[in-house]
Amino acid sequence: MRKNYLLTPGPTPLPPQVQEAMARPIIHHRTPQFQAILKEAQEGLKYVFQTKNDVFILASSGTGAMEAALINLLSSGDTALIVQGGKFGERWTEIAKAYGINSEIIDVEWGQAVNPLDIGKKLKGNPKIKVVFTTLCETSTGVVNDIKAIGEIVKNTQAVLVVDAISGLGAVDLKTDDWSCDIVVSGSQKGLMLPPGLGFLSVSQKAWGLIENSKSPRYYLDLKKARKALEKTDTPFTPAITLIIALIEALKIIKQDGLENVFLRHRKMAEATRAAVKALGLELFAPSAGSDVVTAARVPAGIDGEKLVKTMRDTYGVTIAGGQDELKGKVIRIAHMGFIEEFDIIAGISCLEKVLSVMGYKFNLGSGVKAAEEVFLK
Numbered sequence: 001m002r003k004n005y006l007l008t009p010g011p012t013p014l015p016p017q018v019q020e021a022m023a024r025p026i027i028h029h030r031t032p033q034f035q036a037i038l039k040e041a042q043e044g045l046k047y048v049f050q051t052k053n054d055v056f057i058l059a060s061s062g063t064g065a066m067e068a069a070l071i072n073l074l075s076s077g078d079t080a081l082i083v084q085g086g087k088f089g090e091r092w093t094e095i096a097k098a099y100g101i102n103s104e105i106i107d108v109e110w111g112q113a114v115n116p117l118d119i120g121k122k123l124k125g126n127p128k129i130k131v132v133f134t135t136l137c138e139t140s141t142g143v144v145n146d147i148k149a150i151g152e153i154v155k156n157t158q159a160v161l162v163v164d165a166i167s168g169l170g171a172v173d174l175k176t177d178d179w180s181c182d183i184v185v186s187g188s189q190k191g192l193m194l195p196p197g198l199g200f201l202s203v204s205q206k207a208w209g210l211i212e213n214s215k216s217p218r219y220y221l222d223l224k225k226a227r228k229a230l231e232k233t234d235t236p237f238t239p240a241i242t243l244i245i246a247l248i249e250a251l252k253i254i255k256q257d258g259l260e261n262v263f264l265r266h267r268k269m270a271e272a273t274r275a276a277v278k279a280l281g282l283e284l285f286a287p288s289a290g291s292d293v294v295t296a297a298r299v300p301a302g303i304d305g306e307k308l309v310k311t312m313r314d315t316y317g318v319t320i321a322g323g324q325d326e327l328k329g330k331v332i333r334i335a336h337m338g339f340i341e342e343f344d345i346i347a348g349i350s351c352l353e354k355v356l357s358v359m360g361y362k363f364n365l366g367s368g369v370k371a372a373e374e375v376f377l378k
Contacts (some may be wrong), residue, residue, distance in 0.1 A: 004317040007348045009139040009167055009294040011189040012338035015253060018193060021246040034259055035233045042230075043245050048169060048185060048192070048259070049202045050325045051176040056226045057247075058199035059240040062187025065199030067095050068221040070133070070160050073207065075215040076100030079128040081159070083114045087140035087324045088164060092133040099216055100291035104129060110141050110327065111296075112257030113289035116149040123157050130210060131160045136168035140324045142296030142333060143276045143286045144172060155180035159169060161336045166190060168253055169200075171293045171337040182207040191293065193250045193268075193338040197243050203227075214281050230347050268290040269336035269345055272375035276349045277334075279371035280356070280363050285331050293337040296323075298330065300361050305329040311355045318351040342376045 006013050027033055038057075045055040058064050070092070074080060080101050082092045085108035096103045108114045114134070123129055132154050137144050147163055154161040160182040169184070170191030176184050181204070188198035203211070203223065211223055225236040234294055254262055270292040274284060277297045280291055285296035297304035306329045309322040323331040334348060349368045357365060 002317045004319065005344055005347050005351075006319050007335050007344065008319055008321045009190065009333060009335040009337070010343045012191075012193060012335065012342070013340060014195065015193055015250065015339045017249040017253065017286060019244045021249045022195075022242050024242075024245065026241055029235070029239055034241065035249060038235070038239075039233050041247050041251065042092070044248065044255065045200060045202075048251065048254055049176045049186075049200075050174065050178070051184075051202045052258075053177070053202050053204050054227065054230055055200055055202045056223060056230065057235070057239065057244065058201070058221070059197065059238070060199040061189075061196055062164075062185060062199050063091065064221065065166075065185035065187065065201050066091065066164060068199070068218075068223060069185050069201055070095050070101070070131075071099055071216040071218045071221060072223045073131050073160060073162070073183070073210045074099070074101050074216055075213075076267075077102065078130050079104060080131045080133060081106065081119065081122050081129045082133045083108060083119070083135065083145070085112065085114055085135065085141065085143060085145070086110055086138035088138055088166070089135050092135075092164070093213060096133075101133070111143060111286045111289075113143050113145050113276070114150075116146055116153055119150055120153040121229050123154070123159055127158075128161050131162055132237050133162050134164065136163050136165040136174055137172060137291040137293045139167045139294050139333070140327070141286055142284075142291055142294050143289045144168070144291035144293075145289075147174060147181065151180035160204075160210055161175065167293050167337065168291070170262065172291060173259075173263050176202055177204075188247065191337045193253070194243060194246055197240050198247065242342075264293070266337060267339060268375065270295060272342065272345055272372040273334050273349070276345075276368035276372040279329065280353065280368040285327075294321075294333050296327075296331045296333045299332060300356070301362055303356065303359055308332065308355055308359065312351050316351045316354070318348055320348065320352070342372075344371055
């Protein structure tokens, strides 16, 4: 028997309170008891989203929430502006293509953040753009985008701003209302410390203006149905009861700590991880735009990146993530979001050192752990 460490950018480890909540007997969802649970979840989500708008809960992954955002806002033939700076930015384009949406693309080099001014130029150049799709934290590259600056630009246009905050929500600051984000989508299995299975969307009044006129076919993901049900503290279809009960426990943890303290903790985890990686002589993939949810580092020359990840997981029980698409085998990704604490990071770095050493990479053994410890001791 061995202890397993989960340092992947979703799913993330579960707090004991969340695990306990999922072991409770299930209840029926069309009852006053579940209505009270749903109301509490709504209030907690508004706190984390930093919004006064309704937040809708879907029984889906975060991708389901992404699809819901797009099909409720746009009709076939409409035009959207999509920022592509990694695997998940590209997902917006793939969903748009499936529904016949014309996509203007801003291609950002992987490892870099989008320049908000480029979004402004695109909007000025094409008044047909109805929606701007962006990503808060691009988990495939470890990059965070300046959503505040983007919101300042988009709010003065007719376009609606949609933010994929699937990995960022509850880990890095995102002031939904103050930063003029019209729809923010997220998922349960990252900063919110739950298993996969819940998708979330906050929706502004500006976004409802487009939703009322969208003609895209939809049924299960129809936000107008969801809003009508929510007016009665209900859901249009069977909700993921157990996950929503567990969600309340996760939201309590975040509220008890306070959002600012949660963000500071994630920043400290990120600083320690990056210090460790650099002490080992590894190159950060996103040195100037790194996010506080995941650190991406280039695999050293001569080292098999896929074997590195596999050995850490299968031999030592420490799971990190490898690269995706063009980065497969070229980078490793170490997550530090959600229910991850300093000794999880220390264990992960120690295992990384051990496997790198066994694979023949030359460095001062213990240098990564030492660098991380120095950050934690500050």
